[in-house]
Amino acid sequence: MPEQHASRRLSPRAAPGGPVGATPTVTRRVLLAGGAVGGLTLATGLLAACTDPGSHSAAGHGASGHGTGRTFEAPTPVTPTADQRVVERTLTAKPVTLDLGGPTVPTWAYGDTAPGPLIRANAGDLLRIRVDNRLPAETTVHWHGIRLRNQADGVPGLTQDPIAQNSSYTYEFAAPDPGTYFFHPHVGVQLDRGLYAPLIIDDPHEPGGYDAEWVVVLDDWVDGTGRDPDAVLESLRAGGGPAHDHGSMGMGGMGGMDMGPTPWGNAGDVLYPYYLVNGRIPTAPDVLGAKPGQRVRIRLINAASDTVFAVSLGGHRLTVTHTDGYAVQPQEVSALYLGMGERYDVVATLGDGVFPLAATPFGKSGLAMGLIRTGSGSAPDPPVAPAELAGPVLIGSDLKPAESSLLPVRRPDVVLPVVLAGQMQPYTWTINGGTFGRNDPLVVQAGQRVRLRIQNQSMMTHPVHVHGHTFALASSGLRKDTVLVRHMEVREIDFDADNPGSWMVHCHNAYHGEAGMMIELAYRG
Numbered sequence: 001m002p003e004q005h006a007s008r009r010l011s012p013r014a015a016p017g018g019p020v021g022a023t024p025t026v027t028r029r030v031l032l033a034g035g036a037v038g039g040l041t042l043a044t045g046l047l048a049a050c051t052d053p054g055s056h057s058a059a060g061h062g063a064s065g066h067g068t069g070r071t072f073e074a075p076t077p078v079t080p081t082a083d084q085r086v087v088e089r090t091l092t093a094k095p096v097t098l099d100l101g102g103p104t105v106p107t108w109a110y111g112d113t114a115p116g117p118l119i120r121a122n123a124g125d126l127l128r129i130r131v132d133n134r135l136p137a138e139t140t141v142h143w144h145g146i147r148l149r150n151q152a153d154g155v156p157g158l159t160q161d162p163i164a165q166n167s168s169y170t171y172e173f174a175a176p177d178p179g180t181y182f183f184h185p186h187v188g189v190q191l192d193r194g195l196y197a198p199l200i201i202d203d204p205h206e207p208g209g210y211d212a213e214w215v216v217v218l219d220d221w222v223d224g225t226g227r228d229p230d231a232v233l234e235s236l237r238a239g240g241g242p243a244h245d246h247g248s249m250g251m252g253g254m255g256g257m258d259m260g261p262t263p264w265g266n267a268g269d270v271l272y273p274y275y276l277v278n279g280r281i282p283t284a285p286d287v288l289g290a291k292p293g294q295r296v297r298i299r300l301i302n303a304a305s306d307t308v309f310a311v312s313l314g315g316h317r318l319t320v321t322h323t324d325g326y327a328v329q330p331q332e333v334s335a336l337y338l339g340m341g342e343r344y345d346v347v348a349t350l351g352d353g354v355f356p357l358a359a360t361p362f363g364k365s366g367l368a369m370g371l372i373r374t375g376s377g378s379a380p381d382p383p384v385a386p387a388e389l390a391g392p393v394l395i396g397s398d399l400k401p402a403e404s405s406l407l408p409v410r411r412p413d414v415v416l417p418v419v420l421a422g423q424m425q426p427y428t429w430t431i432n433g434g435t436f437g438r439n440d441p442l443v444v445q446a447g448q449r450v451r452l453r454i455q456n457q458s459m460m461t462h463p464v465h466v467h468g469h470t471f472a473l474a475s476s477g478l479r480k481d482t483v484l485v486r487h488m489e490v491r492e493i494d495f496d497a498d499n500p501g502s503w504m505v506h507c508h509n510a511y512h513g514e515a516g517m518m519i520e521l522a523y524r525g
């Protein structure tokens, strides 16, 4: 069974560009996110300080849906059906100071924590979620992965007007598919603040078959460490930031672990000072408790803006059961990759002791880590990546779909090219030859089976996300809503055009999206 992920492990000599973390041409292009790294950083910091804090990601500035010139009425209220349960919540998006486990950072979050409060419902429930915007900026909330009604999708300029400062907006939608999801803003690079939280849709009829369940959210963190995400974007636009060579850092601090070459080429533009599991740094980790021998389901969410993680649980194998909400043929792995916006559910039978649940940022130095405690013992000090991460790492798109997840077999009615391109200098990322709004929408008709032919013509990996629909990989039928498309790869994805509206198709690297790598999917005729 594990034949495919083992074969993906390239030998160091076979890798065309050599180890990513050690290649100067790669690392020079990576921007160091963090304070006090040279004159350019200082200059950008001053620039940012002189600007109205609300204006960075305000309407008309970015590509994340703004600037279409469209305006919107309030969404049509939804009346629940007779037997439909209503799940009501209020989210307050506001400035907060968070303790990451030592470092404290001023940031923006939903409530007082990042990740924000879990929202949980059953498939078919009506979610009614009021968002109070207490941020010094406009915002929206996007319910990532949910096949919901278009009016609730949270994309300013495509589905709603942005939520102004000190005002509220109520999202009402049914969530049809069980699974692991999350939510985040769709304005500027607000995703790279603390504005994210898990959304779990349960299947009341699912057998379960596990004793405990944890939600584990991965993130890359810069906000409040001397820079905020808007300043990082400004630096990228100004030419990639300080041209420091961090190649040696890329391999250091990992207990001598060879991260080795992997399939992703360049997978990020920003080096972050911190990588987090459930909002905590590795030296003061989130601790998840259970009993030895228990079977736990771990719902892994990559909420990072610019980081692909490789994830493992020290001393354990993981059985992957779902991705992006859909069941797969269970596959046992030592480690797996998570692209930005991807989710994987894994099951593990726990040993007795203390185990690191660790994630390494691909092509960058650092570590994200939580701890699983079932018995006595102490955490590794200093925190190190477990041996499991040095072996083969599963590439999610190599998974096979469960029977229940298959789209009915059908020939595509239309094949639409989606050409990904871009570079660091000037910092521009495009789809079909243009940044968002300058490219022509992908046009489909209701009822069509649509094939998107994604051609990555850049040297970076891009997590491609489709709103309002879930797709099947043409190669295997694997169902997902976000898929990593590696450098120069061509990847075909199929979906049924069964949810009319204006939708986003975009790269889930927050900086790429904001630099243009988005396109509208429009229903016509």
Ligand code: C2O
Residues within 6 Å of the ligand: 142, 144, 184, 186, 341, 465, 467, 504, 506, 508
């Ligand atoms: Cu989570 Cu349009 O994205």
Ligand code: CU
Residues within 6 Å of the ligand: 429, 460, 461, 462, 463, 507, 508, 509, 512, 513, 517
């Ligand atoms: Cu991208």
